[in-house]
Amino acid sequence: MIAVQRFDPKTDERPVWATYSVNVAPSQTVLDALLVVAETIDPTLAFRRTCRSGICGACAGTINGQPRLFCQAMVGGMRSSGARPASVPSGVEAEIFVQPLSQFRVLKDLVVDMGPFFDAFERAQAWLVPSARYDGLMSKDVFRRLWGATSCVLCGICVGRAAAPDLSHPAAVARVLRLACDPRDELGETRLALLDQPERYDAEWAEALKTACPKAVDVSGLLPGE
Amino acid sequence: MRSHDVLVVGGGLAGLMAALQLDGKDVAVATKVYPTQSHSGAAQGGFNAARAQTDSVASHILDTIKGSDYLADQDAVEVMCSEAPDVIDELDRLGALWSRTESGTIAQRPLGGSSHPRACHSADLSGHVVLHALHEQTRRMQIPFYVEWQLLDLLIEKGAVAGAILWNLPEGRLEVIRARAVILATGGYGRVYAKSTNGLGSVGDGVALAYRAGAIVSDLEFVQFHPTTLRGTNILISEGARGEGGYLRNAAGDRFMSRYASSSMELAPRDVVSRAIATEIREGRGIGDGYVHLDLTHLGEALVEERLPQVRELARIYAGVDAVREPIPIEPAQHYSMGGIRTDTFGATTIPGLFAVGECANVSVHGANRLGGNSLLETVVFGRRAGRRVAEWLSGRGPAPALPADGAVSERSRRAFEDDWSARFDAAAPMAESAATLTHLRQRLTALMTRKVGVFRLGPELEEAVEELRGLDAEYRSLRTARPQGPFDYRLMAFWELGLLVDVATLVARGALRRTESRGAHDRPDFPQRDDERWLRHTFAVRNDRGPWFEDGEVRLGRIAPQARTY
Numbered sequence: 024m025i026a027v028q029r030f031d032p033k034t035d036e037r038p039v040w041a042t043y044s045v046n047v048a049p050s051q052t053v054l055d056a057l058l059v060v061a062e063t064i065d066p067t068l069a070f071r072r073t074c075r076s077g078i079c080g081a082c083a084g085t086i087n088g089q090p091r092l093f094c095q096a097m098v099g100g101m102r103s104s105g106a107r108p109a110s111v112p113s114g115v116e117a118e119i120f121v122q123p124l125s126q127f128r129v130l131k132d133l134v135v136d137m138g139p140f141f142d143a144f145e146r147a148q149a150w151l152v153p154s155a156r157y158d159g160l161m162s163k164d165v166f167r168r169l170w171g172a173t174s175c176v177l178c179g180i181c182v183g184r185a186a187a188p189d190l191s192h193p194a195a196v197a198r199v200l201r202l203a204c205d206p207r208d209e210l211g212e213t214r215l216a217l218l219d220q221p222e223r224y225d226a227e228w229a230e231a232l233k234t235a236c237p238k239a240v241d242v243s244g245l246l247p248g249e
Numbered sequence: 250m251r252s253h254d255v256l257v258v259g260g261g262l263a264g265l266m267a268a269l270q271l272d273g274k275d276v277a278v279a280t281k282v283y284p285t286q287s288h289s290g291a292a293q294g295g296f297n298a299a300r301a302q303t304d305s306v307a308s309h310i311l312d313t314i315k316g317s318d319y320l321a322d323q324d325a326v327e328v329m330c331s332e333a334p335d336v337i338d339e340l341d342r343l344g345a346l347w348s349r350t351e352s353g354t355i356a357q358r359p360l361g362g363s364s365h366p367r368a369c370h371s372a373d374l375s376g377h378v379v380l381h382a383l384h385e386q387t388r389r390m391q392i393p394f395y396v397e398w399q400l401l402d403l404l405i406e407k408g409a410v411a412g413a414i415l416w417n418l419p420e421g422r423l424e425v426i427r428a429r430a431v432i433l434a435t436g437g438y439g440r441v442y443a444k445s446t447n448g449l450g451s452v453g454d455g456v457a458l459a460y461r462a463g464a465i466v467s468d469l470e471f472v473q474f475h476p477t478t479l480r481g482t483n484i485l486i487s488e489g490a491r492g493e494g495g496y497l498r499n500a501a502g503d504r505f506m507s508r509y510a511s512s513s514m515e516l517a518p519r520d521v522v523s524r525a526i527a528t529e530i531r532e533g534r535g536i537g538d539g540y541v542h543l544d545l546t547h548l549g550e551a552l553v554e555e556r557l558p559q560v561r562e563l564a565r566i567y568a569g570v571d572a573v574r575e576p577i578p579i580e581p582a583q584h585y586s587m588g589g590i591r592t593d594t595f596g597a598t599t600i601p602g603l604f605a606v607g608e609c610a611n612v613s614v615h616g617a618n619r620l621g622g623n624s625l626l627e628t629v630v631f632g633r634r635a636g637r638r639v640a641e642w643l644s645g646r647g648p649a650p651a652l653p654a655d656g657a658v659s660e661r662s663r664r665a666f667e668d669d670w671s672a673r674f675d676a677a678a679p680m681a682e683s684a685a686t687l688t689h690l691r692q693r694l695t696a697l698m699t700r701k702v703g704v705f706r707l708g709p710e711l712e713e714a715v716e717e718l719r720g721l722d723a724e725y726r727s728l729r730t731a732r733p734q735g736p737f738d739y740r741l742m743a744f745w746e747l748g749l750l751v752d753v754a755t756l757v758a759r760g761a762l763r764r765t766e767s768r769g770a771h772d773r774p775d776f777p778q779r780d781d782e783r784w785l786r787h788t789f790a791v792r793n794d795r796g797p798w799f800e801d802g803e804v805r806l807g808r809i810a811p812q813a814r815t816y
Contacts, residue, residue, distance in 0.1 A: 033735050050569070066684035066740035071282075074448040076484045076563060078377055079286040095566055130419065131737040137283070150385035151344035159338065160353035169346055173371070173378055177285050207344065 026117035049099025080176030143192035171241030184235035256428035260284030262628035263607025264434030270636025292376025293487035295368030297622035298333035317616025318769035323807030360621035362518035368622035437586030443695035468588035470760030475584030542576035596635030617769025675729035
């Protein structure tokens, strides 16, 4: 049994829970289970999905109280770690409880408004400004430092888990830190001025981000003052 | 009614690259998923470019044409390979983080069918890294996006494109965007197959809608099956794994590629390797219920971690295998759509003002079989060329596109579309029942394609497939669904998509039945030889009243004459 927190802005004042009996193998993903629900039981269940393999970042949500990518969560593993979230009302019985990503406004069912998250990247001007001084060469060392931050899939799972008061979203901070160290970027270290307290982003913060992130984004080589 | 000079449909590599050329112009991008969720991001292996001292553009051209089994248009291949070294530098300047050599230059790895290590890569996250870099640049340029808008139809006025009708998924309503030029960058049609590496969005929407609008589509029967996809889930395991030295082994532990491609072994092109695996399985040398092993255990943990981190992670999560210590169970599955909307080397289709770039296009640089590393390259080279061509138009250089007529014509088109669209809804349609029916139809279609229009294609089975597709089409047309249900109605999208899949599958199957030869990825055991006399021709299809009409299209040959193709 899988329980899904649903919300239809047209008819619901607050979220409601629905449970579904789906026949999926333990080695299948929670995304597979949701697809079975949508394809055979209730086609109105709304959730974003694209790649099925953890690279597009579309299917983030909360499973048994923990934020995860649905496509990276195996049904078997989720069943055995079946912590029932406190917010589930009594009477809703299931092995797996699926909710939208917390920290975001729900638009429908598991679909949330990612607008504020993406806006944080705009505020951070998180784009490379090509530098005329770049000569086309980059050492392997620089590559390795930058590499740790490139696996971010913009899923939003880090929000609320690795605090980042400056730009409110840790993924945007990670991108600023990466750009500040990128030899191809015109702005370089001046980007750190966008952060009120760059010193906040220390090894401990980097570790917290890496732990929270489903793609293990690692900015430990990019920290100011380290 | 919204309007822009240029509407790009699709936010993957080809679409973003095109949009970036239109900085300062009135351009917008409509995309059915957030741009970084586009399927380009799942590409792993790399971008081919002849950059090394020992390599040459001529060699890249030769490899590509041989790889295509001589069906590629040689002028298009020459354009792509010639522009490749420069486009890699451009992507570098725009922020793509390429893997590096000891001396700090851009690293390159071997991929199948290439005579040199030629694929510039970002470890095995090449598509993801470049997609995010280009997306950042479109944000820097402040290009407007219509996110989660699905293309439903192209507006055609006086024979030229005049915009598009789209479904605004977040708001749950029809939208019209008028435009002087529309650039389709909607990706492939892999989801017509049950077993595919493709993301769930690769349903051939651009191809089907351009075909419905009257554009020529070509070579759709050429479908690439990737040799190494995880057994069961068909999640892609990069060709980079073999490029870095991985082996393929059958149940006996033999490196069976020695019997199929004795000099290239595992790095033969994909059509050759996929056929070899399918043959091993069919002849009883597969493992278990039908798979083989991709063995990386001799490469060492350090190399795998540095160059194939995603491969290791995917195998761990989805197959429960640590690739450093155990072989990965793999099987071939649909991966890439060689065919698409027919274009010239600037992406122009046969409809004035309508362009197509990337996987949805057939320019044709891949012919009957694409080489690893050439699809990502195609997206950025032809995305750039189409974007620049349209920018030139808008700047008054070159022939200007016909200005669409006044909005009244678009308004009539919109109403006509809305009538058709509304006729498919029925307030009384039971939701769950119609979903189950729809899912069942879709599963029948995709299973049929995998079974009868797959790696091997026999005439009688193709005839059955065409017949069954005719039945599926009729069943689909008779289906009614509940009215749109407001925001994020994915049910409605699934209903809509099936109609696209039926159209594209029909074009694939009928093209495959018609082509009585074996060439590249199109293998007809009943016609095992390549037949240049009859079939060194493209397959052109256009829509008429009774469905597709097929004709031969000329292959633009050049200096390279067709030869026997061995590896």
